[in-house]
Amino acid sequence: MNAKMNKKLTELQSTAISGNDITSSCLYVSALTILYAGQWAWLSLCIVALVLFLFRRIYGEVVGALPLNGGAYNVLLNTATKRTASLAATLTILSYMATAVISASEAMHYMSSIFKELPVLIATVVVLVLFCILTISGIGESANVAVFIFLFHLFSLVVLIFASGIFISQHGFSLLEINWNIPLQSSSIWKALFFGFSAAMLGISGFESSANFVEEQQPHVFPKTLRNMWIVVSIVNPLLAFLLICILPMATVGDHKESLLAYLGHVTGGRWLSILISVDAVLVLCGAVLTSFVGVSGLMNRITLDRILPNFLLKQNKKGASYRIVILFLILCLSVLMVTEGHLGSLAGVYTFSFLSVMGLFAVGNLLLKIKRRKLPRPEKATVVSVLLAILFVGAAFYGNILLNKASFYTFLKYLLPTLCFIYIMLNRIEVIDVLIKLIEFLYSPLRKFVVVVNRYLFKAKRRLHSQEFVFFTKKDNVAILNKVMQYVQANESTKKLKIVNVIKDGEDNELLKKDLEVLDRAYPEIDIEFIEIEGIFGPDLIEELSVKWHIPKNFMFIASPSDRFSYRVAELGGVRLIM
Numbered sequence: 001m002n003a004k005m006n007k008k009l010t011e012l013q014s015t016a017i018s019g020n021d022i023t024s025s026c027l028y029v030s031a032l033t034i035l036y037a038g039q040w041a042w043l044s045l046c047i048v049a050l051v052l053f054l055f056r057r058i059y060g061e062v063v064g065a066l067p068l069n070g071g072a073y074n075v076l077l078n079t080a081t082k083r084t085a086s087l088a089a090t091l092t093i094l095s096y097m098a099t100a101v102i103s104a105s106e107a108m109h110y111m112s113s114i115f116k117e118l119p120v121l122i123a124t125v126v127v128l129v130l131f132c133i134l135t136i137s138g139i140g141e142s143a144n145v146a147v148f149i150f151l152f153h154l155f156s157l158v159v160l161i162f163a164s165g166i167f168i169s170q171h172g173f174s175l176l177e178i179n180w181n182i183p184l185q186s187s188s189i190w191k192a193l194f195f196g197f198s199a200a201m202l203g204i205s206g207f208e209s210s211a212n213f214v215e216e217q218q219p220h221v222f223p224k225t226l227r228n229m230w231i232v233v234s235i236v237n238p239l240l241a242f243l244l245i246c247i248l249p250m251a252t253v254g255d256h257k258e259s260l261l262a263y264l265g266h267v268t269g270g271r272w273l274s275i276l277i278s279v280d281a282v283l284v285l286c287g288a289v290l291t292s293f294v295g296v297s298g299l300m301n302r303i304t305l306d307r308i309l310p311n312f313l314l315k316q317n318k319k320g321a322s323y324r325i326v327i328l329f330l331i332l333c334l335s336v337l338m339v340t341e342g343h344l345g346s347l348a349g350v351y352t353f354s355f356l357s358v359m360g361l362f363a364v365g366n367l368l369l370k371i372k373r374r375k376l377p378r379p380e381k382a383t384v385v386s387v388l389l390a391i392l393f394v395g396a397a398f399y400g401n402i403l404l405n406k407a408s409f410y411t412f413l414k415y416l417l418p419t420l421c422f423i424y425i426m427l428n429r430i431e432v433i434d435v436l437i438k439l440i441e442f443l444y445s446p447l448r449k450f451v452v453v454v455n456r457y458l459f460k461a462k463r464r465l466h467s468q469e470f471v472f473f474t475k476k477d478n479v480a481i482l483n484k485v486m487q488y489v490q491a492n493e494s495t496k497k498l499k500i501v502n503v504i505k506d507g508e509d510n511e512l513l514k515k516d517l518e519v520l521d522r523a524y525p526e527i528d529i530e531f532i533e534i535e536g537i538f539g540p541d542l543i544e545e546l547s548v549k550w551h552i553p554k555n556f557m558f559i560a561s562p563s564d565r566f567s568y569r570v571a572e573l574g575g576v577r578l579i580m
Contacts, residue, residue: 020287021206044196049386075365198400
């Protein structure tokens, strides 16, 4: 048991896996917030830190009471219906998918600023495949990589903040005064704070990730990961926004929004610091890709165990990784990347609204846990007021992002609805199978009647053909000739009955012929051979008599080729056929 415990993630490893996602937000969220809130961006980011503080308790209570992988899915599964829980799982998977693709693409865009000839789309595919392989190799190996990226990222941010502090000490706050007096784009400070807050809420994406792989963490580690992420985001994001307002003219923020911190590094420390921040951006964004793979692996493993996804995905390798889940997630990410052709603006909507929806559903799950599972022990509790306040903040951010970009919201719905349809089908497999069975029976019933009727008719036709008797008139022919007759009948006629007739005179016998026919009867078991002796004279009259008596047309009667001493011409026999 101790060996198994040692394999679980430590506080640093767990914080690093989730922290790479949430702390990478400083690379873009400062620019976004300044664009909407102007000089009040730092305050919008402080409000986001307050919201994150509320969610610390919310997540701590839920996961403390239900320490299982799955995050929002897990709490709703235990407090609401499976369909509601599946909605949370769907939104979480969409969020992870968008995070992985956007982070990998943005990382390669930063890389292309260093290596100008880098093919961004191909490089993005390579990054996704590499982190898929790393995740399959085991969570321990993934965590070690995440720790290195996380520590390097913190080091880079400290260097950037320190360089910015030196720059301000040398140049003063004159630019801050200029920026502070620039009129806001919004009509009021409250509207600026609202839109700035809505955009800044993207800065806490990744906070939910730790709850999706809590079973892989050592005991009591989970609440510490929440605390650590909150501390870093609460300090770094508002501080960087404030430093940007102090150092850069507000008008330049929009021109460098895709690599604003690298530009800040160039201004405050020169090219070396710009390159350091660019390298850090590549690494930490790749770390966010790793977070997506690890988080989605824990979540999809859980919902597969709950039979929402096929059990085929549960197969594990020697490292204990559910490699089929990881490969499926890679395929989904690559398909989205190919469909968008690397233009990921549409995916930003999926990323924004799915993440906010997951946060809101988790808070709702906390309320349901208080109502339906109040006796369940938990290490900490969030007050009802704080949960309702958190839901209010998330709802406001959701609405604010709709106002900021309605097209992104519609894109989010385009991705969400087909995914929900698939999950609905998986949840109602029995009903779907029943409908398909009834549909097949409905379509097949008329066809079945037709098949039965046709089948019966064909069998009757086959029996009629086989029941038609044929006649061969023999003159005590030897077994070789009779064998050729049998071969001819078998190859050319559809019959199971053959009468072999010999016209004899008084005093003659057919003992040798009968013995030969016994041999042929055993050689051709599929043909019923009937030997008939008739006293009389072979000729047209006898053929006519037998045809009427046996109801066998004359053209179904055979003779061997007659010699020139035969008393009748072939035409006089009424259509009897010559077969040799």
